[in-house]
Structure formats: C-alpha cells, structure tokens
Amino acid sequence: MNKRIVILGAGYGGMMTATRLQKMLNYNEAEVTLVNKHDYHYLTTWLHEPAAGTLDAERCQIEIESVIDTNRINFVKGTAESIDPNAKSVKLTDGQTLEYDYLVVGLGADPETFGIQGLKEYALGIRSINSVRLIKEHIEYMFAKYRSEPDKLEYLTIIVGGAGFTGIEFVGELGDRIPELCNQFDIDPSLVKIYSIEAAPTALPGFDPELVEYAMNILERKGVTFKINTPIKECNPDGVILATGEEIKAGTIVWTGGVRGNAIVENSGFETMRGRVKVDDFLRAPGHDNVFILGDCALIINEETNRPYPPTAQIAMQQGQTCAENLTSLIRGGELKKFTPEIKGTVASLGKGEAMGIVGSKKIYGSTASVMKKVIDNRYLYLLGGMGLLLKKSKL
Amino acid sequence: MNKRIVILGAGYGGMMTATRLQKMLNYNEAEVTLVNKHDYHYLTTWLHEPAAGTLDAERCQIEIESVIDTNRINFVKGTAESIDPNAKSVKLTDGQTLEYDYLVVGLGADPETFGIQGLKEYALGIRSINSVRLIKEHIEYMFAKYRSEPDKLEYLTIIVGGAGFTGIEFVGELGDRIPELCNQFDIDPSLVKIYSIEAAPTALPGFDPELVEYAMNILERKGVTFKINTPIKECNPDGVILATGEEIKAGTIVWTGGVRGNAIVENSGFETMRGRVKVDDFLRAPGHDNVFILGDCALIINEETNRPYPPTAQIAMQQGQTCAENLTSLIRGGELKKFTPEIKGTVASLGKGEAMGIVGSKKIYGSTASVMKKVIDNRYLYLLGGMGLLLKKSKL
Incomplete structure (x- = not known):
C-alpha cells in the first residue's frame, strides 16, 4: 500500500x-x-493591508485548487x-x-496574550481573512458612529498593541488609510489618534536600531503616537489601561503583540x-x-x-x-x-511607497525598500503558483 | 432698513x-x-440607497454654496x-x-416611535447622511462579525420596521446589495434574512392595492419576508418582539415607520x-x-x-x-x-431597474417606472441647481 x-x-x-x-x-x-x-490559502504577510482597508481582502486569498493538482493531492476542507x-x-x-x-x-x-486581562474579549487580531475583514469593518463602523455621536472622540482612536513586525506594518497602512476614511466620513483628520504600544524597550525588537529609528520617524510623521517600554495591563470595552496606570479610551483595539x-x-x-x-x-x-x-x-x-x-x-x-x-x-x-x-533579508513596509529592512547584510530604506518588499511578495507567488498566480495576484 | x-x-x-x-x-x-x-443639503428621497450601500453617500450631498449665491444670501452653519x-x-x-x-x-x-420600547436605543434611522452611513457600516460590520462567529446567524438578519414608502424602497435596495455583500464576505446568501414589518393592514398604506401587490411580489422574489398587520412591541439589543409575542433576532434594526x-x-x-x-x-x-x-x-x-x-x-x-x-x-x-x-405622481423604487407608481392617473410598473423615477430625481436637481447640478449629480 x-x-x-x-x-x-x-x-x-x-x-x-x-x-x-x-x-x-x-x-x-x-x-x-x-x-x-478554508478552501483558500491566504497571504498572512499581507493581512495588515486589508485590515487597514488599503487592499481588498480577496487579493490575499488564493483558492487552494488553483495551485494544487487534485489529481495528485487530495484536498479535505x-x-x-x-x-x-x-x-x-x-x-x-x-x-x-x-x-x-x-x-x-x-x-x-x-x-499570545501574555495574561493581559480582557485581551481576548476586546482586542481584534490580524490573523485570517475573516479577522482582518472584521478589523476593517470595525474601524469604519466606529467612524460612522462618531458622526452620529460627535462627543465620542474615542471612536476615532485606534490602539495597536505590539510594535513588532505586524504592528509596525499595520500602523503604516493605517497612516495611509486615515486621510481617505476622514474624507469619506467628513471627519477632521486631526481628531484621529493611532497609538502603537509596545512592552519591550524598543519598537521592532531584534531590528537594527538605525532602521527602527527610520521607521518610527516615518510613522510619527503619518500621525502614529508611540508608547514604547509600556506594557498594556488590561483591555476593556472602553480602551486599555497601561501598566503606568494611564488609561487610553479607544473605539478599536488591535493586538499584534505576539x-x-x-x-x-x-x-x-x-x-x-x-x-x-x-x-x-x-x-x-x-x-x-x-x-x-x-x-x-x-x-x-x-x-x-x-x-x-x-x-x-x-x-x-x-x-x-x-x-x-x-x-x-x-x-x-x-x-x-x-x-x-537561510535568511535572505527582512523588509518591513511602512505604508505606500515606504519601507525599510535588510537584504543580505545591506540596510535599505524608502522607495528602494518598498520596491524590494514587492519583489519579495511577488517571488512567493511565483514559487507557489508559477507565472499564472504571479499574474493574477502580483503587486505592481 | x-x-x-x-x-x-x-x-x-x-x-x-x-x-x-x-x-x-x-x-x-x-x-x-x-x-x-451642515454646509450641505442632502437628497432625503435618495437616502435609502446609501443606507443599503448601493450608492455612495456623497452622491446625495450637495454643497449649499454650490447652489446658493452667497452674495445674495447669507449662509449660517x-x-x-x-x-x-x-x-x-x-x-x-x-x-x-x-x-x-x-x-x-x-x-x-x-x-415617530409610537411609544415602541427600545426603538430609540436599538433601531437605526434613514434620516441624514450620517445616519445612513451608520446603517451601511453597521450592516457590513455585522456581516464581518458573522464570519468570526458563524453560530450567530442573527447577525445576518435585517429587520426593517415600517413598510411605507421609505421602508419599501430600502428593502428593494437591500435586495440588490445582499448578493454583493455575500460575495464580498463569502457568505451563503440563503442565510441572510430581510424582514419588512408593518403595523398597518397593508404595505404602502394609501397606495393602489394593485401597485402594492406588484411591489410585494418583486420584493419577495428579492428575498424580503413581509409581516403585515404586525405591530412591533419592543426593540432590544437582540432584535424585536412583535405584538404577537413572536421574537425575531437580528443584528440590524432599521426604523422607517413614520x-x-x-x-x-x-x-x-x-x-x-x-x-x-x-x-x-x-x-x-x-x-x-x-x-x-x-x-x-x-x-x-x-x-x-x-x-x-x-x-x-x-x-x-x-x-x-x-x-x-x-x-x-x-x-x-x-x-x-x-x-x-399639485400631485404630479408618486413612484417608489424597488431596486435596480424596478419601480412602480402613479404618474398623473396612470399606473406604471417595471422599467418604465424605474426610468420615470430617475426623471423625477433628475428634475429636482435641475430645479435646484440648473444644468450644472444636473450634470454633476444626475442618475443615468
């Protein structure tokens, strides 16, 4: 047999x-x-984009039977x-x-919740197609609710727990999406707050400090407020409580902390x-x-x-x-x-046209890094499904 | 002076x-x-469309200063x-x-809440640009939530209280939007329920019974379930309780009842x-x-x-x-x-390409009525802001 x-x-x-x-x-x-x-594979490393609403979730979905030959491999959903x-x-x-x-x-x-109280109940996660659709819709719903209850400024606050790779890429996309959302809902962009909260003593732990600084500068210019070295103690329906005792009210909490x-x-x-x-x-x-x-x-x-x-x-x-x-x-x-x-490199996107990372042993920044990020994304499509998949899903 | x-x-x-x-x-x-x-006028009679998500809310907004000459009229926001x-x-x-x-x-x-308990708290209304944006986002949010909690079928149920003019036009648009939404969220359309609930002994009270029957047939084919002669007793966070004692769970309640x-x-x-x-x-x-x-x-x-x-x-x-x-x-x-x-006519839209109504003393149906509805909508734009506004906002 x-x-x-x-x-x-x-x-x-x-x-x-x-x-x-x-x-x-x-x-x-x-x-x-x-x-x-599911009957689809998804591009987990792209999910920060549909979560922020800068890419359609469908773009991250690949039908399994479009790359698997079911004459050779049984697929069981x-x-x-x-x-x-x-x-x-x-x-x-x-x-x-x-x-x-x-x-x-x-x-x-x-x-990984690190025992933070209320995290499972009140924080959303960048985990799957369904979970990122929920994040996108949640944020939009909060913006729509704000217009009906304009004294609830907290509806316009988004807390991103964790400033690791995913957290950083996500706030980069949010920085691009917020002006668009504000335009759609007639909201003054200065009312929107994005917090990136990290327990470790640095954002992007493990990254070269020069790259970390570059990333934080770009993101701060996009309106992100960093709270580094600041563990979250508790999530609740109104927002988060930090280990410092500080309370931040927020309509949306997204956990990317591990x-x-x-x-x-x-x-x-x-x-x-x-x-x-x-x-x-x-x-x-x-x-x-x-x-x-x-x-x-x-x-x-x-x-x-x-x-x-x-x-x-x-x-x-x-x-x-x-x-x-x-x-x-x-x-x-x-x-x-x-x-x-064999680590060929690591590039983190910081939103449209911006990225930073290491390729080989060389640090790269800005549009060079952004192009490299797309090359990496597209290379995977090619490896997985050849030219056909590359043409269907590639990022230009 | x-x-x-x-x-x-x-x-x-x-x-x-x-x-x-x-x-x-x-x-x-x-x-x-x-x-x-607001600094804009809005086309109240169009609002059922952005509420369902079949038209951008901005299409219903007209900047007041684009039609008012502020040299002749002071505008105070x-x-x-x-x-x-x-x-x-x-x-x-x-x-x-x-x-x-x-x-x-x-x-x-x-x-007008007719003293229905919980209506103000739990039902959304087709009232303004902001209120219809909230309805659209609310429905989408519920669909996204369903994908994360697939045992909560009630998230896919939409109750529309009132089968008068606005309620009927709204369920017509919903009938068009649902297949699109289901496609977007990978949801089986047969799981979605739309209820049109009316306390009066007929839908569209005051309309010719032949037209009412035509409308109901069209809408039932689009998946709308009617409960006529059925007052709503109470709205609560889970749905509605009817005067009959029947409970319908729903993620979304929209009140158009007067x-x-x-x-x-x-x-x-x-x-x-x-x-x-x-x-x-x-x-x-x-x-x-x-x-x-x-x-x-x-x-x-x-x-x-x-x-x-x-x-x-x-x-x-x-x-x-x-x-x-x-x-x-x-x-x-x-x-x-x-x-x-001077009542020139009344035409109710039933979704894309479908409508019915009376023009002069003649009953009209189907695509004829749908074209007439657009003529009525466009005529208003022309009356309000002339050719310029008509070109900018007209429905084709």
Whole structure:
C-alpha cells in the first residue's frame, strides 16, 4: 500500500510542502492529503493591508485548487481537532479521522496574550481573512458612529498593541488609510489618534536600531503616537489601561503583540514551549520520527545568537521545501537533509511607497525598500503558483 | 432698513425657498439668511440607497454654496435650538441669536416611535447622511462579525420596521446589495434574512392595492419576508418582539415607520399635531403671520379625502416655491397666493431597474417606472441647481 502523507494546514509551510510534493512525487508514489479549514490559502504577510482597508481582502486569498493538482493531492476542507501520534491519526472537528504514515503539521499560530486581562474579549487580531475583514469593518463602523455621536472622540482612536513586525506594518497602512476614511466620513483628520504600544524597550525588537529609528520617524510623521517600554495591563470595552496606570479610551483595539503555536499541538501531547515544538535537525517532533512540524508551531534555535528564530513566512516556506524533499527521500529510501534557515533579508513596509529592512547584510530604506518588499511578495507567488498566480495576484 | 428673512433648514422646502428668493429678489431688496446644521443639503428621497450601500453617500450631498449665491444670501452653519415668535428671533445652539421679520421653518422631521420600547436605543434611522452611513457600516460590520462567529446567524438578519414608502424602497435596495455583500464576505446568501414589518393592514398604506401587490411580489422574489398587520412591541439589543409575542433576532434594526415634525417647533410654543403645525392657506402658522412653515413641520389637509397629505419632497418643493413668491410679495406689497399641492405622481423604487407608481392617473410598473423615477430625481436637481447640478449629480 502507498504511504499516506497528511498535511495539516495550508499556510506557507503546508502549501510549500504540498506544491513541492506534487512536483517531486510520481503518480501513485504516495497518497497525499492536504487538510485546511478554508478552501483558500491566504497571504498572512499581507493581512495588515486589508485590515487597514488599503487592499481588498480577496487579493490575499488564493483558492487552494488553483495551485494544487487534485489529481495528485487530495484536498479535505476541514478543521483539525486533535492529533494522536501513537495511533497515527488526526481527528477533524466534523468527526472524520484521517490515518497517516507521515504527518506534516503546519497549523499556524494562536495569539499570545501574555495574561493581559480582557485581551481576548476586546482586542481584534490580524490573523485570517475573516479577522482582518472584521478589523476593517470595525474601524469604519466606529467612524460612522462618531458622526452620529460627535462627543465620542474615542471612536476615532485606534490602539495597536505590539510594535513588532505586524504592528509596525499595520500602523503604516493605517497612516495611509486615515486621510481617505476622514474624507469619506467628513471627519477632521486631526481628531484621529493611532497609538502603537509596545512592552519591550524598543519598537521592532531584534531590528537594527538605525532602521527602527527610520521607521518610527516615518510613522510619527503619518500621525502614529508611540508608547514604547509600556506594557498594556488590561483591555476593556472602553480602551486599555497601561501598566503606568494611564488609561487610553479607544473605539478599536488591535493586538499584534505576539503569537504562540496552535493549541492543538500542545493539546495532542507534544512537548512545547509557548505552543511550539523544538524540532530536530530534520524538522521532526522529538520521539515522533514521522511527524514534521513547520512554521509557527516549530521552534528552531539560531546557533549564532542562541535564541529562537522568529517564525516568519520566509522560514516556513524553506521548511516546506526541505520537508517535501525529506518526505520524498523517506518514501524512496534516500537520505534525510538537515534544515538550516537561510535568511535572505527582512523588509518591513511602512505604508505606500515606504519601507525599510535588510537584504543580505545591506540596510535599505524608502522607495528602494518598498520596491524590494514587492519583489519579495511577488517571488512567493511565483514559487507557489508559477507565472499564472504571479499574474493574477502580483503587486505592481 | 431691509426686511430680514431667516430660513431655518436647507431641506427641500428651505432650499427651494432660498434659490427662488435669490432669483426673484433684487440686490439689497431683503436680507436673506439660510441656517443649516451642515454646509450641505442632502437628497432625503435618495437616502435609502446609501443606507443599503448601493450608492455612495456623497452622491446625495450637495454643497449649499454650490447652489446658493452667497452674495445674495447669507449662509449660517448652525443648529436652531428654539424660536421665539414674539421676540421674532431664533436661538442657535452655539448661542447666536438671529432676528427676523419673516421666518421660514423647514426643519424637517423627527422619528415617530409610537411609544415602541427600545426603538430609540436599538433601531437605526434613514434620516441624514450620517445616519445612513451608520446603517451601511453597521450592516457590513455585522456581516464581518458573522464570519468570526458563524453560530450567530442573527447577525445576518435585517429587520426593517415600517413598510411605507421609505421602508419599501430600502428593502428593494437591500435586495440588490445582499448578493454583493455575500460575495464580498463569502457568505451563503440563503442565510441572510430581510424582514419588512408593518403595523398597518397593508404595505404602502394609501397606495393602489394593485401597485402594492406588484411591489410585494418583486420584493419577495428579492428575498424580503413581509409581516403585515404586525405591530412591533419592543426593540432590544437582540432584535424585536412583535405584538404577537413572536421574537425575531437580528443584528440590524432599521426604523422607517413614520416621522413627526421637528420637536423645536412644538417646544417653541406653536400648536402642533404630531409635531406639525396646521398652516393656513398661505403656509403661515396660526397667529403668526410672519412665520411660514414647510415640509415635514407643516400639516395640510387634502380636501378630497379630508386626511393630511403625506409630507413628501414633492410638496415641500412646491411649498418652497409658493413661499418665496409670497415673501417677495410681502416685501413689495403685493397679494399673497394660496398654496395648493399639485400631485404630479408618486413612484417608489424597488431596486435596480424596478419601480412602480402613479404618474398623473396612470399606473406604471417595471422599467418604465424605474426610468420615470430617475426623471423625477433628475428634475429636482435641475430645479435646484440648473444644468450644472444636473450634470454633476444626475442618475443615468
């Protein structure tokens, strides 16, 4: 009987594994099944744009069957509920059970709340197509409500918790969107407040300080107020309370302050740190040689710094590629290949025409960085779906 | 000293009075002041469209200074608080007092709640640019929320209280918008419910029964569920409770069930019925020969039926015209002219390409009626602002 490969999650890691497997494996060499909650993949790294309303959410959606050949890979629309690594099976929420010989876990992240009270209830998250549509509509609804209750200035305040990569990219987009929104709703733009609140001693922890300063200057000019080194103590229906005791009233709170691995992994008995499994050199869960873990659910230590790599799309994609190669080897009886991330660069967008980051070891800024950001985004489309997908979804 | 004419409100009546006066009066023949809350006039009869999201709200806005010659008419952006007919003065909410020799009251309507509990708190209204923007954003927000909480089907239910003219036109637009919204939010259209609820024994009370049936058939095909002869007893955060005891859960409640005259008129000591002043043949408030009352604040009896005319834009415009002529006569010492409404026709839109109504004494339906509706809308633009305004705002 053919070996059964089950891939959980059609994020960057899962999709890359699936598309590579469909190229590398011959017909009937293995039975590959991809399981995903939606029938589309989404471009997580773009989601700050539809959240702010500067890009249509549909632009970030890719129909799975437009890049997966369903003659070679079974697609199951379903949500994983639990993994039983001993029985080698996965249970879906609809009651279905899938058995596997090899499992690839690319289930993505859950928000990390750091125990902040009220965060789950009152803060929105940049997590999925549905969650960013909600953010966009929430902000617009607040602006519309303000026009009906003009004494409620707080409706025009947006708090973004976390000034990491996503938080910074999001406030950059907000800076572009607000003038447009104010025009649409006849609102004086000076009444709108955007707060970027970060507990760490710097915005964009881990970034070169020169780049951080560049980013903050650009964003402050776009109307963003930073509160760095300022933990949020509590979220409530009216806004947030900071650790300093200061209260900021706001109609919208968006939390970008961090993620942990999907709870399913931890709940299925894998040993985790913040929901992540410290995988071996071949991306396998310790003690489970047939379970590969990718992306947000995997913990990999950067030996140079002795700290974990941040879970990025770039690394997840590389993991998917290695994982597909190793699965092919396992089926054909070849050697396994070690995974080593190769960080080509990191570019953070700061809104239209503005970005900053590092490519190779070179710092880049402004329009150069903005063009590079688009090159990175478009390169992924090409890797995933070739020229066809690039033409359909590319950013110009 | 020149006579001072103050016009309160830039609705259909006030705007028509002002634009006619600016044509009829010579320079410095009178001092005319137009007072309005916003610096724009809006096309109240179009508001069901932006409320549903089928037309941009801006399309219904006309900058007052684009049709009023401010060399001839003073424009004051302000909100009337009270009228003192004995002192012949008007107080604005900003503390300003305006004295007049002649006053024109065109302050529009307040919603009539018929004592329904919770209506003010939980139902939205089709009243103004700001209120319809809120309805549009509210509906979209509910659709976005549903995607995050897919067990809350009630988020996809819209209750429209009142199946009069506005309620019917609004559900017609909703019928067009829902498929588009469902597409945008990836929602199965069959999950969306639109209820049109009317206390009277028929939808569109006062309309020809054949036309009512035509309208209901069209709207039912667009997915509208009618509950006629069914008063609403209570609105609450979850939906409505009907007089029958039936509860309908809904994310959105819009009340179109009737209006009364602006409370300022009643509170200023004028004798009113449902907020309306029963004006004399010359549109004057009884006992105040220098106060003219137009539009929603005026009550005029149709002698044929012995019932009040419904307060329509058509009548308000005709009143504005007569009022301007009479004010000119008063200033020049001429005769006053009696006001008699001349009902040219009434056409209710039922969404894109569909309408029905009466023109002259002829019933019209379908695309003929839909074209006629646009002719009526465009004719007003021409009357108000000539060819320039028609070109800028006309419906094609």
